[in-house]
Amino acid sequence: MRILLVGAGGVGDAFAKIAARRSFYELIVVSDYDLSRAERTVAWIEARHGAQDGRFLAERIDASDPDSVAEVAQRHGVTHVMNAVEPKFVPTIFAGALAADANYLDMAMSLSEPHPTNPHEETGIMLGDDQFALSADWEKAGKLALVGMGVEPGLSDVFARYAADHLFSEIDELGTRDGANLVVRDELGNEIFAPSFSIWTTIEECLNPPVVWEKDKGWFTTAPFSEPEVFVFPEGIGPVECVNVEHEEVILMPRWINAKRVTFKYGLGDEFIGILKTLNQLGLDKTEPVRVRSADGPVMVAPRDVVAAGLPDPASLGPRMTGKTCAGVWVTGTGTDGMPREVYLYHVSDNEWTMAEYEAQCVVWQTALNPVIALELLAAGTWSGLGVLGPEAFDAKPYLDLMALPVDQGGYGQPWGFEDRLA
Amino acid sequence: MRILLVGAGGVGDAFAKIAARRSFYELIVVSDYDLSRAERTVAWIEARHGAQDGRFLAERIDASDPDSVAEVAQRHGVTHVMNAVEPKFVPTIFAGALAADANYLDMAMSLSEPHPTNPHEETGIMLGDDQFALSADWEKAGKLALVGMGVEPGLSDVFARYAADHLFSEIDELGTRDGANLVVRDELGNEIFAPSFSIWTTIEECLNPPVVWEKDKGWFTTAPFSEPEVFVFPEGIGPVECVNVEHEEVILMPRWINAKRVTFKYGLGDEFIGILKTLNQLGLDKTEPVRVRSADGPVMVAPRDVVAAGLPDPASLGPRMTGKTCAGVWVTGTGTDGMPREVYLYHVSDNEWTMAEYEAQCVVWQTALNPVIALELLAAGTWSGLGVLGPEAFDAKPYLDLMALPVDQGGYGQPWGFEDRLA
Secondary structure, eight states: OEEEEEOOSHHHHHHHHHHTTOOSOSEEEEEESSHHHHHHHHHHHHHHHOOOTTSEEEEEOOTTOHHHHHHHHHHTTOSEEEEOSOGGGHHHHHHHHHHTTOEEEOSSOOOOBOOSSOTTTSOSBOTTHHHHTTHHHHHHTTOEEEOSOBBTTBHHHHHHHHIIIIIEEEEEEEEEEEEEOOEEEOTTSOEEOOOSSOHHHHHHHHHSOOEEEETTTEEEEOOTTOSOEEEEETTTTEEEEEEEOOOHHHHHHHHHSOOSEEEEEEOOHHHHHHHHHHHHHTTTTOOSOEEEOOTTSOEEEOHHHHHHHTSOOGGGOGGGEEOEEEEEEEEEEEETTSSEEEEEEEEEEEHHHHHHHHSOOHHHHHHHHHHHHHHHHHHHTSSOOOEEEOGGGSOHHHHHHHHHSOGGGTSOOOOOEEEETTO | OEEEEEOOSHHHHHHHHHHTTOOSOSEEEEEESSHHHHHHHHHHHHHHHOOOTTSEEEEEOOTTOHHHHHHHHHHTTOSEEEEOSOGGGHHHHHHHHHHTTOEEEOSSOOOOBOOSSOTTTSOOBOTTHHHHTTHHHHHHHTOEEEOSOBBTTBHHHHHHHHHHHHTEEEEEEEEEEEEEOOEEEOTTSOEEOOOSSOHHHHHHHHHSOOEEEETTTEEEEOOTTOSOEEEEETTTTEEEEEEEOOOHHHHHHHHHSOOSEEEEEEOOHHHHHHHHHHHHHTTTTOOSOEEEOOTTSOEEEOHHHHHHHTSOOGGGOGGGEESEEEEEEEEEEEETTSSEEEEEEEEEEEHHHHHHHHSOOHHHHHHHHHHHHHHHHHHHTSSOOOEEEOGGGSOHHHHHHHHHSOGGGTSOOOOOEEEETTO
16 A cells, blocks of 8 residues: 555644554655645654655645646555545545545545525535545546545544444434543643634534434534534543534435434534634634735735634644543434443543654544554455445444554554443 | 814714704814815715805815824814824824814824733823823913813713712712614614724724722723623613723813712623624734735735724614614712712713714714814803813813703703612
């Protein structure tokens, strides 16, 4: 297996660092629009783990240009293109990988567009629509595009498949629930507002109409922040206010798993929900440029870019952050014994540990872990498939086993949690 | 009396329209940086009230240049310069008026600067400090600078003086309280967020440390939004959440009126307070430019300018606004009969009426009304003084009488209200 990693930002950097401890591939080409970022990642790996005998290379790439992606992939005989940049680049990397006759993985799917006249009830273009539309091309080429293979989507979809295969005879709801107790402090130790993930992407996710799937209705949308619910997260995180958010799981799970309802709720917490509502109310979430006075005369800037410019870079927050983040799926329905059942399957990532082990903050590290595991299963032939597929199209058990197996036994040493909530 | 009005924005335009119905002056020169704005105001007056035989002239002026202000004033033999622009231009208009040997009025005083190391407890440079420092120059020139002569400060200070002279033997607190029930709707009739006063100035007022005066301590500051209090406003406005805000009354009243405590609380309401806190938390209130990406490469813009650019112009809101705004002073202490007393003296402005009568929204109209009355009293010699003085330095009774007197009896037909809250 020869991998082209597109993007050496927070998640890409963590992907390479995690993969550096594994041996299932021959080559990882770490590429970025900014070559120095790719070189920094490769240098960190060589400093930490010794010379890699050419297993890691740094390259410059333009993710917005399919030809650039295909050229780098072909030059290195790449078998798998790993997309680790913002989802707006999905179409070009997706096309470049196919052109290079390589397989493809991403952690977020092609972007949605709201319904033009009825956005809070009906879907428009959905997440991933543009990718699934090309599934036949991938099948014909004999290649796999494994989409949504981060932590959420990704590990959450694996959990859902596991619940369907091993824990339930009938599923009422597959509810992905994401929450954290992360706190960021300034130099003086005061708590500050600093989102642990790209504010640009967070605004996109949270202010787009959330999508819900029901067996009788299919996919439909609601107003942003709908159906608030306090969900109690494990391992000391505790209760967090969660709301519906547009997310890939709701698109992916119903395609392969039988359930009555599929939702995604994000534990944003009261404060962050209030901030996002205010940004929306004041039009500061907008991506269309507005005319603003400046010392050099009027300029055109997108309000959302101004919001992002004023906040610290999430990748820089690791050393100033404490706490844990939890990703998981809450499943309700009838157990294999015919009795009502309610479980929460989850994985927790602790910032203190990810910083000490990988110099990566926990949210990006947890995201990056999962595509490494998936690639290892694909390299071994444990997972295989053609066309555009989600993580739940594959057998969940070998994935969760490899993830949980201790490092000294050849696994990733990342146990996952299980709560039987009716027990 | 020959008046130079500097600024034909919302308040300046309303000032000219209100003055057009009075006859106490010979000339009003309506001036603006944008000559067409001044011409529009003059044209409206002539269309509504007929030819004014040269009583109104339009001129271009640069409020940031004392020489420009002095030149226009001298050319027209101006006796009184009326400042109706943003407070950042106070120093230059103030200097230009004195250079032209004219008297001066404004509705907001020179800006403050927070204490460099202890901003939430101690004052730094206070509102109006830069003006009071020059009082001797004005006295020597035999001229008056009447500062803070809008509605708040302005009418509020007149109310305070009236209470001290006619209603109380001892005052515990002079508490200016400002509240409204204004609602702005979009074309579809949905309520929208649209501040009825410049968001730039509102942020400045609300995020600067509020100042409080106490007889034993003098002036001191608190953190923004301190001492929240629900104040019940009259004439159907009802209860509104008010918080301490930096305002001129707290600086002016203790200079001329004997009280134990002087405060200003603004009825921002929960929602607006939340929005201002969020803007502050995200650094979007900042006036220092930040580097932001744009289609033309990185640009430098002040986040506060971006916030303002995204909101509708307050002067344009009149037709889409409903409701009333109330300005007044809540006075507690001992009445002239020796008994405990608590009164609220106030003036209410109804947007429906100000739009119908003046095509001006009620907040700017109410602000502009008061300097017209003050100038009429100065023209008549009822009010007179030298140096830098606040409205409470003058007798309040003739002011309130002229304001309340019906139009057909020569007054302004604007009754003021009085609530005896212990009765």
